[in-house]
Amino acid sequence: MNKKEQSVAINEKRIAIEEKIDSTVSPSAINFIQAVRNIVHHTSDLTVKSIAPNVTLIYIDTLVDDEVLKNHIIQDLFKSKDISPERILSILTIPQIKLTSSTDETISAMLAGAVLIHVEGHSQVGVAIIPTSESRALSASENESQVIGAQVGFNESLSTNVSLVRRYIKDPNLCNEKIVVGKRTKTTVSMLYIKDIASEEMVNTLRQRITNLKLDSILDSSILEQLIDDNSLSIFPQMLLTEKPDKLCGELLNGKLGVFVDGSNLAIVCPHSFLEFFQSQEDLNLRWQIATFARLLRFSAVFLSIFLTPLYVAALTFHYEVIPQTLVITLSESRALVPFPPFFEALLLELIIELLREAGIRLPSKVGQTIGIVGGIVIGTAAVQAGFTSNILIIIVALGALSSFTTPSYMMGNVIRIIRFPLIILAGLWGFYGIMLGFCFILTHLLRQTSLGSPYTAPFYPPRLIDWRDSLVRLPLPFIYKRPSNTRPGDEKKYEPEPINPEKNEQKVK
Known part of the structure; x- marks a missing residue:
């Protein structure tokens, strides 16, 4: 090893020793306080309080619970004598307290709502975790409402x-x-x-x-x-x-x-x-006949929301022969004054619906509801009277928008809203062939997807007949006693199907 390599090795060793020293708590209170202040860049809410000649508390006052700090830390330490890091664990009665000698660990704990208790002459620091307990009160869920069942929703805590x-x-x-x-x-x-x-x-x-x-x-x-x-x-x-x-x-x-x-x-x-x-x-809380009807209604609404407007555009643009003769006259009269082709007419109305929906979400709740209702009525009526669109298309677009709201998941509802637009474009370009092309692309994409390694289109592909009992339909509870197989559960059965229907014996009155 030459002199240059030896010099580099010595410098690397010196830097490693310095980093190790800096990461260790200093026994001197002045040095430790200065180190903490330097790491947090002298933030104004850093509080340093001496409660005894050799005991110093360091914390960020916006992150700790003041009541716990006064009643369970400061008072207990005032009453004690001969305080040492080891005795802190027995003096304080708070549940989360520990000792550490790492400066990095103490800073991380302090930023999470901990009070650092430094005793002069000791390289260990007591870390008492007492974060503020401020949180929003529990309330009913706003985005997932149900009539029968629990109403409470999660909060930010x-x-x-x-x-x-x-x-x-x-x-x-x-x-x-x-x-x-x-x-x-x-x-x-x-x-x-x-x-x-x-x-x-x-x-x-x-x-x-x-x-x-x-x-x-x-x-x-x-x-x-x-x-x-x-x-x-x-x-x-x-x-x-x-x-x-x-x-x-x-x-x-x-x-x-x-x-x-x-x-x-x-x-x-x-x-x-x-x-x-x-x-x-809520499907589990309802009778199986009602739950099955609700599920079939939702799935039907999804297809209506996605394909109804594209089918209208394709039929009026390329495939007049599929329209019943009794309806052709009504359509021709409705579109007599409309100067735009069905493709542009449908896109215009769909964009207006999305603008109203987005405005209703962003505005305050009371104003948003008014804008959604009044705006839809006024703009729809004005568009028909001005000859920008036909009455029938307004009904179709409104039905498609209404159908998209039946999806319980807000994230999936957004997807249903978006994929209508490429299907409308494909319908305007190639008619029914474009719609079929878009449908095949969506279906192929879904078949290729997985969720945490589990098939996304289960239980239909790959086919798992046992899981069909709780998919498009919801059979009575005795028939869906097994857990879904796509989760590969360790315990397959939720309950035994036989004992859940005990015989009701009549009690004879003596």
Whole structure:
């Protein structure tokens, strides 16, 4: 080894020693306080408080609970004598407290709502975690409403959301794994699953996808869902976002996995198939005949929403022969004053509907409802009277828009809204052949998709007849006693089918 290589090796060794020294808590309170201030760049909400000649508290006052700090930390330390880092663990009665000698660990804990307790002359620091408990009160779910069933929805507090799940599932096999994601936000992500039901392979896959994320921040569950799904280029969501505790618990009991992101009121459910996006938790609360009718109505509404307007454009542009003769006269009279071709007419009306819908969402709730109703009536009437469109097309577009609202999932409802437009364009270019081309492309795309490795089009492809009992239709509960096979559950049966219908013996009155 020459002199240059020796010099480089010595410098690298010196830098490593310096980094190791800097990352260790200094026994001197002045040096430790200065180190903390330098790391957080002298932020104004950093508080340093001396409560004894040799004890110093360091915390960010906007992140800690003032009541717990005064009543359970400062008072207990004032009453004690001969304080040392080891005695802090027995003096303080708060549940989350530990000792550490790493400066990086103390800073991370302080930014998460911890109070650092430094004792002069000791290189260990007591870390008392007392974050503020401010959170939105529990309220009814706004985006997933149901008539029969629980009304409460998740809020932005991770601990509250996990506690809601544990109130439903009081099973020691319910596992909650916490993973910190985000270099700058250090967001806590909780992965929930039932140990003896969920597939170990799926648990490992989801855990690996979350831990392998190398990014600065995670601010919402919807962002995490896009980062860990199987195909982020697809317009179709492969994981469900829900704010209903009963919905999440029902899926966990079916062998699926749930993910919470701290600060988000939405839970991620995976794997999730295409058909399950059109199923509601309320279907299980209703009689099977009513639930089956509701599901068939939703699936029919999806096809109406996607294909009704493209079929109108294709029929009037290329295929007049498919229109009944009694309807041709009505159509010709309705379109007599319209100067635009059906293709442009349909696109114009669909864009107007989307503008009204987007405006209704962005405006305040009271104003948004008024704009949606009044705007639709005024613009529709004015468009017909001005000769921009026909009465029949307004009915068709309104029916298609109404059908898109029947989808229980907001994410899938957005997809239904968007894919109408390329189908309208294909119908305007090649008629029924263009619609069939678009349908084949969508079907092929769906068949190629997976959700956490599970087939997206299950149970129809690959065919699993046992799961058809709870798909397009919902058979009586005794017939759907098995969990969905696409989750590969460890325990296949939810209950035994025989004992759930006990004989009702008449009691004789003596």
